[in-house]
Amino acid sequence: MNKILEKRQLSEEVFRMKIEAPLIARERKPGQFVIIQKDTNYGERIPLTIADADPDEGSITIIFQTVGKTTHEMALFEVGDSFENVLGPLGQPTHIEKVGTVVCVGGGIGVAPLHPIAQAMKAAGNHVVIIMGARNRELIIMEDEMKAIADELIVCTDDGSYGRKALVTEPLKEYCESANPAMAVAIGPPIMMKFCAETTRPYGVKTIVSLNTIMVDGTGMCGGCRVTVGGETKFVCVDGPEFDGHLVDFDNMMLRLGAFKEREQEDHHQCHLDMEIAKKKQGALR
C-alpha cells in the first residue's frame, strides 16, 4: 500500500501527488518511472515518470494528466488514501554528462518528466536552456521549478494566452541556428517529440526523447511497449524510455498508442460522467 502524502492540482487536468514509496525513493534516478495500479483485483497498470523523490522521507512525486479512466479515478484520491501497488523504479536512467549547452523541451505534461533530467543536466555543469509549451495558459505547469533550474527559460502557448505565441519547435529551431547546442532533450506528446526531432535533425543536434508507449508489466515481459528504433524493435520499458529521437519511428508509435481506442473511448465517456457525480458528492460532503 502506498499512501498519498500530498496532493495538489496544478492545472485543470494535471495533478501532483507525493506518495509513500521508500524503496523506490532510495533507488530511483532521473529518467525512471513507476507503474501504478489503483487496486489489485481490477486495476489497470499505468506508467508514470518519477518527477521527484525524497529518500529521507521515503516519498516519490508523480505528476499526471487526466486522460482516461484510471487517471481520472486517481485524481479523485485524497491525502491519506493509498494506491495498492506501485512498482519501480523502472527503465534505464538518463545518461547525464557534461556536454555544454543542453536544450530541454517540454510539452504539456512532458514538463514533469523533464524536470528531474533538467535538474541533473544542470548539476552536471551544463548550460541549460528550457523551452516549455502548452495549449494555453491554464495548462502550463511547474514554471517556477523550471525557472529555478534554467539558465534561460522560454514559455510558449499555442493560443498566445501566455508567454510567446508559438509551438515549442520555433524557439528550438532558433537555438539550433544561433547557439550550437550539444544536445536536446524533448519530452511531451509523441507528435511534439516527432517534430522536435525533425527540427534538430538538419543541425545534427543529438536529440533524446522519452517515449510514452502503452505498457502492461514494465519489466520486459509483454512486448506491448515495443517501438521501432533505427529499424530494430526495442522495448521502451527496459531498453528505454529514452531513445535517440532521430531514429524513432514515431508514426508507428502513434498508431500503436491508439490500439485500445474503442474501449478507452467508452471508458472515457463513462468516467467523465462518474467524475461529475463524484465531484458533486464530494462537494455535498464539504
Place this chain on the structure above:
Amino acid sequence: MSHKNVDTLKSEAKVLWADLQGKELKPKDRLAIPCQDMPSQEPSVRIRNMAEVAVGYSEEQVRVEASRCLQCKSAPCVKGCPVSIDIPRFIKAAEEGRFEDSLAVIRESSLLPSICGRVCPQESQCQEHCTVGKSLKDVNRAVSIGRIERFVADYERAKGTKNIPQIAPSTGKKVAIIGSGPAGITAAADIRKAGHDVTVFEAFHKPGGVLVYGIPEFRLPKSIVEEEIHTLEEMGVDIEPNFLVGRTRKLKDLIDKDGFDAVFIGSGAGLPKFMHIEGENLVGVLSANEYLTRSNLMKAYDPEHAATPTYKSRRVAVLGGGNVAMDAARTAIRLGAEKVYIVYRRTEVEMPARVEEVGHAKEEGVEFLLLRNPKRIIGDEKGRVRAIEVLSYELGEPDESGRRRPVPIEGSESILDVDTVIVSIGNDSNPLLKQTTEGLETNKWGNIIADEDGKTSMDRVYAGGDIVLGAATVILAMGQGRKAAAAINRMLAEEV
C-alpha cells in the same frame, strides 16, 4: 475426440465400478477396463465462460481408472516423472478408496499436486512409459495418472482440511527468493521448513508467476494458486509483491546490505520472442504474454469490472503450437472472436502442446493450419492488421532437435484475412538480472548457468526453473526449486 456428457461418463463409471468392486483382477482383466474420459463442460457452453473446462473425475471414475494400473514391479512410469512420485503406490491407494493416503504418497515428492495434476504434459512424461499404454499401443490409453493425481488433490481441498507443514525451530538465517512461480514457491516452502526466514520478491502485484498471468482460469483456476500461496504465508513466508530485483533493489545488495544468507532466482522465461517479419509492429499484433496477462492477471475478460482493455478481435491468427498458443487461441474464442486459427509450421504430431489442450481447442472450434508459417503481416491504411501472408511447408529430414525439419514450398503463398495476430513462438529469459548483476553468468540464450544443485557462478546464489532451463514446464521448475532448496539448506546447516 468427441465430447461426452458429464452425467453419461459418471453413470457409466458407476455401473463399471459396481461390477469391478471386490473382484480379483488379472492383468488381462485390467487391460480390458475402458479408460475413463475426463468429464468437461459442453464446448458450446464453455466458450462463453471462463470457468474450468475439465470438471474432474467422480469417485467411481477415479477408482475405475486406478483399477487399470497393473502395479508393475519395475514401475516404468516413475522413471518418466521428473520428481519420481511413487506412482503405483498412490494409484493403489486411490483404487482402494484411501484418497488421503494416496495424496500423502504424492506429497512425499511433489508440492503442488492440484496444479501438476492439471497442467503436466503427462503423455510425454509418466504416461509415455506406462505399460498399459504400451500394451494397448496408444499412449492416450495409458493409465490417466495425472487425472488420478488431480482427483486426490481436489478431494482434500474440497474437505477443507489443510495441513501446514512442520517448521523447524528458527535458525536466524534469511533467504531471498526472486520470483513466485512454481520454482520460487517450491524453494520457499522447502527452505522455510528447515527453519530459515524466507522472503519472496515478486515483480507483479500478485504472486504465482505464469500460473496466474499465463495459464488461463479455464485450465487452472486462480483460487487453487491462491491457496498454495496462502499456505506459504501460513508457514511464515513473507511475500513482497511490486518488487523487481535488479531495479527496486540490486541482487548483490540483498546479500551485502540486507543480510540475506542465500538467494534463489526463479525469475522465469518472460521475454517474448517475435518472428522478425514485416508488419510485426502493426496495431493488432500482440505477444501471447501481453494478451494472456491482460486477460488473466488483470481480468480484461470482465470488462464490467476491469479497467484493463483487451484488443477487440474478430478473426485471429495465433502463431505457434505450444501450450501458450492453445491458451491464447482459446482465450480469443472466449473473448468473442468469430474465427481463430492456429498457424504452426510442423504437423500435429510435433506440436509441443498437451494433447488434451489440442483436443479441447478443436472442440471449441479453433482451426488448425498446419505446415504453414507466416511470411509477413499486412496492414490497412490505419496501420491495423488486415491479413497475413502464409507460406506452406512440407516435412524434410530430421534436424538437430530430432524432429523433421519443415521446408517451405516455393510459390505456395496465400493470404489469410485476420485482424489480430498473437505471437506465441516462445520466450527467452529476461535479461534484467544479468544486466544489473555483475558476475552472474548466463549462456548464449541468456539462461542463468547453474550446476546440478542449482548453484550459479555467484557465491550464495542459486537458480532454477525456466530462467535456467529456458521455457520448460511446471513440474521441472518445481523439481529444480526443490533441489536448490536442499542445497541451500545444506549450505546454511554447515555454517551454523
